[in-house]
Amino acid sequence: MKIKSLQFIFCYAVLIYGTLTLNACKGIPRETEVFSSDFERGVPVNVINGKVEQYNGGGVLGRYSEGGFNVEVRGMKDHDMIKITFDLYIHDTWDGNAAGPDGKDIWIMNIDGGSNVYASFANGTCNNCTQSYPELQPPFFNGTFNFALNRPNSNAIKTDLPGACKLKDVKGGTSMYRIQRTFHHTSSSLDLGCFAGLEDPDKANKSCNESWSVDNMRITAIDTRE
Numbered sequence: 490m491k492i493k494s495l496q497f498i499f500c501y502a503v504l505i506y507g508t509l510t511l512n513a514c515k516g517i518p519r520e521t522e523v524f525s526s527d528f529e530r531g532v533p534v535n536v537i538n539g540k541v542e543q544y545n546g547g548g549v550l551g552r553y554s555e556g557g558f559n560v561e562v563r564g565m566k567d568h569d570m571i572k573i574t575f576d577l578y579i580h581d582t583w584d585g586n587a588a589g590p591d592g593k594d595i596w597i598m599n600i601d602g603g604s605n606v607y608a609s610f611a612n613g614t615c616n617n618c619t620q621s622y623p624e625l626q627p628p629f630f631n632g633t634f635n636f637a638l639n640r641p642n643s644n645a646i647k648t649d650l651p652g653a654c655k656l657k658d659v660k661g662g663t664s665m666y667r668i669q670r671t672f673h674h675t676s677s678s679l680d681l682g683c684f685a686g687l688e689d690p691d692k693a694n695k696s697c698n699e700s701w702s703v704d705n706m707r708i709t710a711i712d713t714r715e
């Protein structure tokens with residue numbers, strides 16, 4: 490084993506037990522998991538407006554249509570970066586960049602009240618649709634958002650999952666994305682908000698036609714200054 494690898498393992502052991510600070514250990518980020526859930530045991534206490542539903546054999550946080558949830562993390566130790574990872578399921582018939590009354594269908598992630606992801610998604614039976622994802626934020630000029638024109642399901646890691654309601658049990662009715670965001674952050678508290686803004690002329694069945702959920706969410710505070 491290389492000396493560098495041995496140093497890495499030793500320094501992680503030191504960091505885990507947290508009693509020593511060694512010059513040899515500087516430069517190795519200290520990572521602390523501050524939230525982790527696979528939603529198999531219900532709604533974690535720090536999820537606001539949380540609900541858990543069974544989808545495809547496991548618990549997911551959702552389903553939501555319009556609206557969504559917040560995760561409140563408090564009392565974090567010193568850090569300068571936050572990493573957030575989770576699976577995002579886009580269920581049933583999303584119309585992406587389509588004009589009204591069917592679109593646009595937008596999924597939103599806010600960090601401490603500021604926009605982190607604002608992207609349209611297309612899924613299901615939408616003909617000639619486009620979506621902006623994997624572009625995370627549409628450029629804003631001439632008084633309007635200009636969403637990228639990507640094909641439906643762009644950057645999805647699974648496209649053969651069953652739908653949840655309108656396309657229940659139909660293969661390809663749900664697409665799954667892996668959301669990974671890392672950003673500068675130093676406050677001891679973090680507010681993560683996930684929402685959607687969806688347009689559907691079929692008001693009575695909107696929550697069945699277009700919904701979303703998340704799974705396997707992890708939030709990690711990182712101190713790169715150790």
Ligand SMILES: [Ca+2]
Nearest residue numbers: 527547548704
């Ligand atoms: Ca799960």
Ligand SMILES: [Ca+2]
Nearest residue numbers: 584591594688
């Ligand atoms: Ca729609």
